Amino acid sequence: MDGEEDSAGGNTHNVSPTTPTKTKNQVYAHLNETPRANRGHMSKKFAAPDNEDRPRAVPSRDASPTPSNTSTGSKRGRQDDEDVFYRDTNHWSNEMEKDDGERDVALLREQLEITIEAARRYASNRARASEGDLAELAQTLISELTMFVSPEKTLSTEVMIRRVYSKQEMMxxxxxxxxxxQIELERRERKSSEEMDEEVRTSLPIQDYAAVTANTPRGGNTMKAPTPQYTAKTVRPTKPTTQSTTTPTKPMNPNKAYNPCRMVVRAPELPIDYERPRPESVAIRVNxxxxxxxETKAFVIVHVRFNANNSCILNLRSDQRATDxxxxxxxFKHVVFPGRETVEAYPDEKWFSVHxxxxxxxIIDGPDGDGIQSxxxxxxxxxxxxxxxRGRTIRAxxxxRPEGKLLEEGKYASSVVVSFEKEEDARQEQRQQKKEREHQHACIGDARTAKTANMQTMQQMTAHAQYGFVDWGTIETLGRHVQ
Structure with missing residues (x-):
């Protein structure tokens, strides 16, 4: 290195070797010579201005110092020029990077527009597109946008696709x-037009009558009034009514508690292990x-079943009644239970029963103790x-409980059901027996004592109280088949 001594201070400074320094004009020239593809889309605003065609004058090292240009001043001046040059150079480079960033943003925006257009096309053909096509489209979009979008923002593509599909469904x-x-509006318009036409057709005879009345002379002249001419109006075809003018008979539900088409046949003396015949065979034999x-060939049995008490239920047709x-x-009642002497048959009606x-x-009255009173x-x-x-109609x-069960269980006392045809008879019998019950309670004690009486006490009862404790309950409206 060469030493240089300042004339003012006499100090020696070490100066770096002389290197070619580019001015701002040279940098502009270099940028203009660089291909556009290598330096990006440079805006014209970064071109060299007209007033800066010449480089700045840099003080020569051989120039003699002046009073205002000492060694310190010359050093500061050179440093200022270098700072200005590097500051301008950094500014130009930043502007170039900024321009490249704007170009990338424009490319990204263009890519997103293409993506949105593709998603819309897929949404328009959603009926023909499958889930696999949609997944493939999502993966393609994510892979294409990876170079522009950071990994944590890749989900925005899926969100965008969902939004496009939601908008499509909403539309x-x-x-x-x-x-x-639109269909409802057209229907209302047609209806209003038809109503208007109907009003016009209805008002035509009224208008004709008014015209005839106006032409009739008010004096004593008996001239014949002109006969109004009526045009044949179009009659709208009436819809055929599906409802019948006569009220049809409501069909009876075969599963109801009381059905007038149902006949009950029972044999009180059936044993517990009675083997029931097949309902189909019973229906065939009865028919x-x-x-x-x-007198009975018009009746037809359509259904047969047995209940828990071995009573046979015969169902007639819906237009036939068991009372007939x-x-x-x-x-037919002995055909249902062949070989039985006592067989009852009665229609299924609503009776008023007293328990x-x-x-x-x-059982205790017989010599062997095995008899049941019927x-x-x-x-x-x-x-x-x-x-x-005697003057009241007792239906049943x-x-x-069946007599067979009473005999098997050895019941010394049980309950009976008296069914009256009229409710008045049942209530009157209830009131009368209630008085007798109060008298019996006074003779044999209260109700609790009478209910807990044993067999010996029941044997010693007098003739007027031979039924023991008689508890007349409230009136029940239960059918015979339910028991």
């Missing part, structure tokens, strides 16, 4: 609503017997002790 719903509204007689078949019950508790079954015997005894019952009188 489809709006279009459907618009079509429905054959009914067809043999002229009841007078001819002797024709009597604590009636002796008759319901008919109990009914005759009750009618003999109560003459007022039976034990609550």
């Amino acid at each position: 489809e719903k709006k279009m459907e609503q618009f079509e429905c509204m 054959e017997e009914l067809a043999k007689h002229d 078949l009841e007078p001819h019950a002797n024709i 009597i508790c604590g009636v002796r079954t008759g 319901a008919e015997e109990v009914r005759r005894e009750l009618m003999a002790k109560n003459p007022d019952l 009188f039976r034990w609550v």
Whole structure:
């Protein structure tokens, strides 16, 4: 290195070797010579201005110092020039990078527009596109945008696709609503036009009558008024009415508790292990017997079943009534239970029943203790002790439980059901028996004591209280088949 001594201060400074320094004009020239592809889309605003064609004058090292240009001043001047040059150079480079960033943003915006357009096309053909095509489209968009979008922002592409599809579905719903509204509007317009035409056609005869009245002379002249001419108006075809003018008979539900098409056939003396016949065979045999007689050949059994008490339920057709078949019950009732002496047959009607508790079954009355009084015997005894019952219609009188079960279980007392045809008879019998019950309570104690009486106490009861404790309950409206 060469030493240089300042004339003012006499100090020696080390100066770096002389290197070619580019001025701003040279930098502009270099940028203008550089291809546009290498330096980006440079804006014209970065071109060299006209007033800076010449480089700045840099003080020579051989120049003699002046009073105002000492060694310190010359050093500061050179440093200022270098700072200005490097500052301008950095500014130009920053502007170039900024321009490249804007170009990348423009490319990204263009790529996003292409992506949105592709997503819209797929959304328009969504009915023909499958889920695999949609997934492939999403992966393609994510891979293409990886160079522009950071990994943490790749989900925005999927969100964008979802939004496009949601907008498409919303537009489809709006279009459907618009079509429905348009159809409704057209319907209302047609209806209003038809109503208007109808009003016009209706008002035509009235207008003709008014015209004839106006032409009739008010004086005594009896000239013949002109006959109004009516044009044949078009009559709208009337819709055929599906409703019948006559009220049809409401069909009866076969599963109801009381059905007038139902006939009940029971044998009180059936054993517990009674083997029921097949319902199909019972229906065939009963229909054959009914067809043999002229008075019953019109009746047809359509369904047969047995309940828990071995009672046979015969269902007639919906247009037939069991009360009409009841007078001819002797024709078919023994066919249902062949070989049984006592067989009852009655229609399924709504009766008014009174429940009597604590009636002796008759097991202890027999010599062997194995006899059960039939319901008919109990009914005759009750009618003999109560003459007022003779004038009332009793539809049924039976034990609550089958006689076979009473005999098997050895019941000394059980309950009977007296069914009256009229509700008034049942209520009157209830009031009368309530008075007798109060008298019996006074004779044998309160109700709790009477209910807990044992067999010896029941044997020692007097004749007027031979039924033991008689508890007349409230009136029940239960059918016979339910028991």
